[in-house]
Amino acid sequence: MAIVALNDQDGVLRSISDLPPTHYTVRIKSFSLLTKNNIEKYYSGEFEAGGYKWKLVICPDGKNVKEYISVYIAMAETTSLRPGWEVFATFKLFLLDQNKDNFLTVEASAGKCRRFHGMKLEWGFDKFIHNKAFSDAVNGYLVEDSCVFGAEVFIHKETSKGKSECLSMIKEAITYKHTWKVEEFWKLDQLSQESRAFNGGDYKWKILMYPNGKGNGTGTHLSLYVALAEPASVSPGSKVLVEFTLRVLDLINGRHISGKVTRWFGASDPESGWSRYITLDYLYLPKNGLLTKDSCSVEAEITIHGVANVV
Numbered sequence: 001m002a003i004v005a006l007n008d009q010d011g012v013l014r015s016i017s018d019l020p021p022t023h024y025t026v027r028i029k030s031f032s033l034l035t036k037n038n039i040e041k042y043y044s045g046e047f048e049a050g051g052y053k054w055k056l057v058i059c060p061d062g063k064n065v066k067e068y069i070s071v072y073i074a075m076a077e078t079t080s081l082r083p084g085w086e087v088f089a090t091f092k093l094f095l096l097d098q099n100k101d102n103f104l105t106v107e108a109s110a111g112k113c114r115r116f117h118g119m120k121l122e123w124g125f126d127k128f129i130h131n132k133a134f135s136d137a138v139n140g141y142l143v144e145d146s147c148v149f150g151a152e153v154f155i156h157k158e159t160s161k162g163k164s165e166c167l168s169m170i171k172e173a174i175t176y177k178h179t180w181k182v183e184e185f186w187k188l189d190q191l192s193q194e195s196r197a198f199n200g201g202d203y204k205w206k207i208l209m210y211p212n213g214k215g216n217g218t219g220t221h222l223s224l225y226v227a228l229a230e231p232a233s234v235s236p237g238s239k240v241l242v243e244f245t246l247r248v249l250d251l252i253n254g255r256h257i258s259g260k261v262t263r264w265f266g267a268s269d270p271e272s273g274w275s276r277y278i279t280l281d282y283l284y285l286p287k288n289g290l291l292t293k294d295s296c297s298v299e300a301e302i303t304i305h306g307v308a309n310v311v
Contacts, residue, residue, distance in 0.1 A: 012125060013109045018102050021094045021150030023049045026056055029146045030169035030306075034060040037169070037241070037262070037305050045165045045237045045310045046076045050155030052087060053077040057122060058149060065126045069134055071095075071106075072124025073151055075116050087155060088113040094150035095129060099140030103150070104129070165237075169306040176200040176302045179249075180207050183295040197229035200302035203240065204229040207300050208271060217275040222248075222283050225273030226300055228265055239266040241306035248278060249297040252289030262305070 024047040028034070034042060041063075044056040052075060059070040073091050091114070092107040106125055108114065114123040134141050141147055180195035182188070190212040197204040210223035217223045226244045234240060242265050247258040263272040283290050290296055 011109050011112070012127075013107050015105050016097075016102055017094075017105050020103065021092070022152045023047055023150075024054075024056060025094075025148055025150040025164040026058070027146065027148045027164075027166045028058075028169070029167070030171050031060065031142060031145050031147050033169035033171065033305065037243075039241075042167065043074070044167075045163070045239075045308065047151075047163050049153040050089065052153075052155065054151070054153055056093075056149060056151050057124065063126055067131050068127045069129050069131065070124065070126045071128040071149060072122045073153060074122040078118065078121070085117065087116040089116060089153055089155050090114070091123070091151060091153040093124065093128065094148075094152075095134075095141055096148035096150070097140040098143045098146075098148070099138075104141070163310060165308060165310050167306060167308040169241075170304060173243075173303050173305050174201070176205075177299065178205070178207070178302075179297055179299045181295060181297050182209065185211065185291060185294050185296055194227075195298070195300075198300075200242075201240075201304040203233055203304075205300070205302055207246070207298055208273070209298065210275075213275065213280070215275040217277070220280060221276040222278050222280060223273070223275045224248075224259075224277040224298065225271045226302065227271035228267075231267045231270040234265065234267045234270075235309065236267055237310035239264045239269075239308050240304060241308075243303040243305060244272075245299075245301040246273065246277070247299040247301075248283070248290050249299060250289040251292050251297065252287075255289070256299070257290065 026044045042058045046053045046055055055074045055076045057072040057074050062068040063070040071093050090111055092105050095104040106128055133139055178198040188211045193209045195207040197206050206227055206229045208225040208227050213219055213221045214223040224246050243262040245258055245260040247256040249256045257278050259274055
């Protein structure tokens with residue numbers, strides 16, 4: 001094992017180590033697309049250390065600073081802890097030098113403990129690494145737009161096995177379109193309707209419609225959602241970054257009502273959309289062309305920008 005101290009200033013110790021992180025690693029492919037897709041913070045999947053659950057938090061454009069990448073460690077699950085809980089932990093954050101196969105490690109000087117509690121779930125380093133140093137190919141941190149971050153957290157003796165995660169951002173994302181013609185609208189079950197499943201990337205999707213609304217749209221609005229048709233196709237802990245658009249087509253005037261948003265989908269969070277998509281009064285008005293001859297058409301566009309898999 002070789003550990004070489006680089007500097008110790010402002011309460012932060014930076015060093016080089018041959019040893020990989022004990023608890024968790026995150027490989028990010030097409031790192032530049034995080035910024036392009038306005039991902040201010042990337043939260044990794046959960047990992048266990050010292051009997052607690054944690055996440056890595058990566059801010060590609062920095063947090064509270066400019067020209068730096070910021071990296072933090074955050075407690076991920078605290079609901080089972082007793083009221084007034086506090087956890088004192090030391091931790092190291094890692095960045096792989098892919099040229100030399102060693103790691104830049106960043107930690108608090110002198111092994112200083114950080115106090116995690118209900119009002120402070122996150123600790124780390126605003127100035128983890130300068131953008132120029134990170135992007136310089138000579139340093140090996142960003143190679144072919146791919147990088148690897150890692151973490152170790154110590155509370156007491158650690159015995160659990162670490163897990164890792166790979167976030168793959170898609171450079172040339174493909175948009176998939178599906179149109180659903182909803183006939184005999186007035187005869188529909190007012191609770192919910194769903195389109196047939198359609199392909200979007202490696203997953204199947206469907207459109208969910210609530211003709212008389214759902215949640216705070218019940219009785220006043222049409223509710224529309226996009227959902228994974230087979231939530232189990234996304235493995236536990238994994239997630240898919242999706243940009244989707246839903247449109248109700250105006251079949252008379254050639255226009256449409258649309259909504260667009262970017263969301264993470266997963267087995268435990270399989271749908272997203274709008275409970276108050278459009279008022280029923282507007283939908284029923286004949287001149288608006290949204291409901292003609294007792295039918296309407298809903299169009300969905302699905303674009304997958306990234307997949308995070310726990311491996």
